[in-house]
Amino acid sequence: MGENGKRNTRVGIYLCDCDGKLSKKIDFSKVKTVIQSKADFEYIRVAKRLCGPSELQELSEEIDKYSLNRLLIAGCSDPMINRRIVEVAENKGIVRYFVDFVDLFALSEGKKDATEDAIASVNETLDLIGMKADVKIEELDVVPDVLVIGCGIEGGVAARAISKKQPVVLIDGGLEVTDGLDLVKGAKNLTVKTNAKVLRVSGFPGEFLVRISENGKVIDQKFGAIVIALGAQPVYDKSKYGGVELGGPVLSLSQFVKSRPECAGKRFTFVLDKADQDSLISHATVLREAVALKEQGAADVNVFYIDMKVTADHLEQMYEKARSVGINFLKYVDDLEIRTTSTSATVRYREPFLPDVGIVEVTSDYLVLAEDFVPFSVTQELAEIMELRLGPGGFFQEDNVHFLPIKSNREGIFFVGSCHGPIHGTELTREVEAVAAEVGRFASGKVRVPALQPRVEAEKCAVCLTCYRSCPHKAIEIVHDESLNNMYHSAARMHPLACRRCGTCAAECPGKAIQLPLYTDQEILTKTKKPPTLVAFACENSGALAAELAQKLDSQFQEKFKLQVVRVPCAGKVDVIYLLKALERGAEGVLVFGCHQENCKYIWGNKRAIKRKEQVRKLLEDIGIERDRLEFVHIAANQGNQFYDAVKAMAEKVRQFGTNPGKVVR
Amino acid sequence: MNRKKVLVIGGGTAGMTCALDLAERGVEVVLVEREKEIGGRAADYCCKATDECNRCAACLVLQQRDKVLQEPLIRVLTSAEVKNVARNGKGYKVSVAQGEDKSEYDVQAIVVATGFDPYDLGKRSEFSYGVEKNVISGLELERAIKEKGSLTAAFGSGIQKIGFIQCVGSRDLSIGNGYCSRVCCMYAAKLAKIIRSELPDADICIFYMDFQSFGKGFSTFKKELGELDKIRFIRGIPSKIYGFPYDRLTVRYTDSLEGRQKEEKFDLIVLSLAITPSRGSRELAAQLGLQLDDYGFFAPRSDEETVVTNQPGVFLAGVCEGPKDIPQTIGHARAAAGEVFNYISG
């Protein structure tokens, strides 16, 4: 990979004096002369103030004039300013990954003359630029069609919204629920298939190949994206109501909604919070139904509840209204006792607000009991077919904030509505809007993405399936092609639209055949060539950001603890080799910072990192080196103090251990 | 390259999400933030993980800020304010002031992502907020724990009895706030949980009206909070807090389940202040010709399209449209970005 990249690399080096601030400590003409004498680049100049409009214009012209395709800017590290330079570069077709910055302020801090440091740092960055894999912005053809699974209300709403922008096929997923079909009547761009099940899904986002059986007939069709909107199933659980059976005066809430009995002059009682404790669906339904009953002349409407849930649009107003029209809201604390006759039902409870009154009985003509919402039985099967992960209660979706509200573990496959946990109508609206926006990316039939997915060197790929099996996003396929230069003529390939670029595969690969652009082994091992006392490999979703906060707490802290922070896309990218090499090259202690449990953006990157930590600890122990020189720390982006403390603790620990005996002196 | 340009007003969770999503689709964004730094309120929240993530999502916000600052297609203007907005064909001509500097932009669409302000207790003195230093808001507790690392580091080791008071300014018709702020019960519960893991022997209470737990497994979460973490739930909102004795706080409340008035002493009181429309919403609505709802949040065109407004080319993202938690805000902002993209490419 390096070979090819190098030959076409034309680097422009800009040494910015930041309005004379830097030349006090750095002899720019010397830096320029030394770099010129040995390095491999196209153009170099010293700038007075590169971020000024005239110099930016000049930079823009020079990119053309010298056909530059890489930039190295040595100057300040202000992200706002760097962004402007990147903007100029991108306008000239140099993608952002090929603009590198050297922070001259940082390296000259506390020094009288930082000329040599500047030279070393520019040289090192030049080396790294030479190692970068070429990243092109690719334009990919995608299928705009979307498959929506679920013909209930939720599926109907989703299909209708999506079909405004792109073709939709709506299938019932083998369920008999079809009450959403009214919603899509007359919708253009929309095909309905009932008694239709997904049998197989292969391919990747933008071009999933889906095998569907419709009334027993099997068809294959391509879809760019898939939306699962199966809904959830209300189930009456009598054990929650002291064994009371449905029938006669006792109805479940869904039975009641489906066929509301004649209400004039009748008494009704609803019971909430025995079932359906994780959603607002029953609360919202009961509020709506209770008000309607009262308005239609019911004699008496009672609602038993523990906590009145109102966390959705208009629910508090509805609750106000319900109270104002005279619905009795009865809070209960202890268990309810329900007794029924053929024509009435009585709820006995202890009135918590009126201790003197004690036990109260409420008798009504109809008793309506809330139900639990559970996933449809096809959920498990569909999850297996589509390689999707389930969460609590057997609902779709990983129980992890990174996936909320609509993401699945696979790109191009989304969840809407109660199939990933019972949700209320107003939340559904927002989920549908979000999912329509996501699948809308494919509406034009083309997408542009930077080709940042890992590359596989076929010569080293043993097609062992380790990457394929350890990819949390199912983004890897094994391709066969005579041009692939190994004995199998096969190799793993990461799909640009399916890959989320965590780098777990690269760290798992036993043949070191996989390299993640911008984080190749070569780049990371070069960065850690001369480790200071401590090295921290920090996930950029947590540790790296916490390190920045720690730096704000104490701007000297990295110097104080002689710490190098190495940014990685995920703790799952941290290879066993990086850990060993850091110690072999003389680090006294190594830390890996990953996200908290159940918070890894890539599902199990943090778990893989912990396993590797254990593996390396064992390897160290076996050769008599203190295992505790290596530590894994769970952290979040906002935990600067915790980052600081973890580093301090490691510094203290290695001080007690004394010099790392495994350090290899060369 | 001739790129489309969009103005996003507000650099918090919604504004950043929307800007990133648009940039990913190749759209240039001018992101205007009133404060000195982008990130918004949630950038000050603390992590609520104990031995595992408790799903508060605060970390997502800092991840986004990091991405925004690296994204060349997003021009971030901080300490900035939108001065003038004039229709210009399908889009708008806007001028943005940053102190003395003024700059003009031709944009194809505008996204309002102005977030919220916590309820202003103003002259209401019953909770001694602003008088007693240990009566603080939930946001202040979040920031203190984030910055200092723990409750003890922030407030000293004398804190052994902590009370959370819910619905301060929410669900309160006497001040016209007939809505639930949605997020407070869960964040109070999660804060209580991390305080419990730090201080195993502290007495922690939550004063509430109706506990609003929703989401997968959250009823179990609440149950565990009571049974395992020994958090006391007291149904009833206190009527009075005053500094007594010495540096402690006396809380007077009626436990509605016991029907008795009680007084208890606390070391720290945390008020869950309502989510209210951010200051300047009314002016911004007038400037853009937008409608506000009964409570002063920006009103969408309909209940079915919550990111679209009555003004073509102006969209809503996040809490400015009504209370939302962080994942809901992110979802809403992505939806807004999708609609904006459709609008400007149509």
Added chain:
Amino acid sequence: MIVAERKPIEKILEMVAPYKKILVAGCYGCVTVCLAGGEKEVGILASQIRMARSKEDNPIEVLEQTVERQCDAEYLEKFRDNIAQVEAVVSLACGIGIQYLAEKYPKTPVFPGVNTLFLGANIDVGKWEERCMACGDCVLDKTGGICPIARCSKHLLNGPCGGSQYGKCEVSKDVPCGWQLIYDRLKELGQLDKLKEIIPPKNWLRAKGPRTLVREDLTLER
């Protein structure tokens, strides 16, 4: 596939104790697939050896190289330059590769870095199971596709020993009884009558020494 596992480091350190410069030789074949001797494992072992020797104040230089397969002479040729520079080689190939490498470079000591375990299937990442013992006389047609030699702890050819309980082997309750598996599979295939056929004892005698395979129809006359 051949399944192997890395030898304990102390054994390897013992082997290379007299030397100052060695090569760790990996193989992109089976041992890469079973995560024991690919390029990554080569790096791990090399690093571990350097650190261990550094700790003993007895530094060692360790070269690293991995080739496609150590069981083919052409690929072994790639090691020539590196082997010329070193005093000894630790091979992470299977027992075959180690021996073949030693054979090709007779002047350099070659040591095993792995223990070759069995012929097995890769069940999942990090999990392997034995399926074949290369007996040279396959009876899978008679046993429902399940090998009694590999899967029965006692290699019995004609039915179970009688010690199995609830489908598990008496050797360990974690091991399924091979003959139970055979019975279940034949029942599912409707071929239980195959059990009545007596499989004659195998001839394990190695009168001719190590087995070889020569296909006259394929051999290349040069």
